[in-house]
Amino acid sequence: MSLRRLQGKVALVTGASSGMGRATALAFAHEGAFLVCCDLNPEPNPNGYEDDISETTVDVIVKNGGNAIFQKVDISNFEQVEAAFEHTAETFGCLDILVNCAGFWAPFRKFVDEDDELWSRMLQINTAGTSKMSRLAIRQFLTQEVDEHWGSRGRIVNVSSCAANIAYAGEVAYSATKAAINHMTRAGAIDHARDYININCIAPGVVATGMARGNLENQDILKTMRGATPWPRLGVPNDIAQAILFFCLPESQWITGQVLSVDGGMTLGVPAG
Numbered sequence: 240m241s242l243r244r245l246q247g248k249v250a251l252v253t254g255a256s257s258g259m260g261r262a263t264a265l266a267f268a269h270e271g272a273f274l275v276c277c278d279l280n281p282e283p284n285p286n287g288y289e290d291d292i293s294e295t296t297v298d299v300i301v302k303n304g305g306n307a308i309f310q311k312v313d314i315s316n317f318e319q320v321e322a323a324f325e326h327t328a329e330t331f332g333c334l335d336i337l338v339n340c341a342g343f344w345a346p347f348r349k350f351v352d353e354d355d356e357l358w359s360r361m362l363q364i365n366t367a368g369t370s371k372m373s374r375l376a377i378r379q380f381l382t383q384e385v386d387e388h389w390g391s392r393g394r395i396v397n398v399s400s401c402a403a404n405i406a407y408a409g410e411v412a413y414s415a416t417k418a419a420i421n422h423m424t425r426a427g428a429i430d431h432a433r434d435y436i437n438i439n440c441i442a443p444g445v446v447a448t449g450m451a452r453g454n455l456e457n458q459d460i461l462k463t464m465r466g467a468t469p470w471p472r473l474g475v476p477n478d479i480a481q482a483i484l485f486f487c488l489p490e491s492q493w494i495t496g497q498v499l500s501v502d503g504g505m506t507l508g509v510p511a512g
């Protein structure tokens with residue numbers, strides 16, 4: 240039997256109960272990683288499209304013979320974030336991969352109608368939460384040796400949005416806090432390349448998850464999203480999970496600071512009608 244590609248690696252995934260985070264956790268477990276599944280709750284977002292939505296991510300992984308624990312974390316609560324890293328170190332003794340998938344989106348509204356509370360929440364979850372998670376992961380990575388075969392001391396993969404690359408109507412706070420993640424990726428990667436720590440980012444297009452269901456069920460918004468996506472279908476969580484997985488394999492060890500659009504071509508330009 241061929242060795243699985245993340246055999247024995249310890250991976251912490253935020254937003255792991257649903258959507259892209261869940262698909263990533265399942266893909267990593269399939270490749271032999273031990274998972275720390277972090278989320279607000281173990282149960283999936285009830286609006287999600289998962290076939291096995293009645294089961295938690297940890298239950299699915301364990302049922303399939305994998306190794307995973309759930310850790311309750313709101314990434315905007317720094318005490319909970321610190322506790323998650325302490326618990327990971329106590330349980331597994333190390334951390335190899337962090338995937339920052341948890342994020343906050345709010346229904347479309349014009350810039351003028353955004354309020355301070357919305358901005359504060361977006362900044363605290365999307366930007367400060369991702370930063371805090373990343374800094375604690377890097378501190379842990381720096382206590383560990385470089386894995387010669389893997390080529391790294393540790394890897395971080397962030398999840399931003401196509402809205403971080405080009406402007407979309409009605410989501411200024413979301414776009415700006417996700418654009419901060421894109422640049423945190425580049426600037427952080429420069430600081431830690433010499434440490435053999437890779438930091439990359441996926442910028443998803445429209446993906447069928449619980450977060451997107453409200454838009455996908457609104458015929459006007461759905462039409463706009465389909466029209467803006469050149470590829471003939473919208474995204475599914477595994478499209479994102481497989482790209483995140485690539486950023487964690489030995490083959491991608493010389494890639495750092497990159498933001499990869501996985502969006503069916505949405506950010507390329509204006510598609511044919």
Ligand SMILES: NC(=O)c1ccc[n+]([C@@H]2O[C@H](COP(=O)([O-])OP(=O)(O)OC[C@H]3O[C@@H](n4cnc5c(N)ncnc54)[C@H](O)[C@@H]3O)[C@@H](O)[C@H]2O)c1
Nearest residue numbers: 254257258259279313314341342400445446448449450451
């Ligand atoms: N679905 C899309 O079309 C789309 C497009 C671009 C980017 N994104 C981004 O993708 C990421 C994943 O979203 P998804 O579409 O899979 O949604 P989802 O609702 O299926 O999953 C998001 C998960 O994150 C968790 N979460 C939310 N806030 C959290 C917090 N403060 N701390 C910890 N966990 C938290 C939720 O409980 C949920 O389980 C998000 O960062 C989102 O902004 C989504």
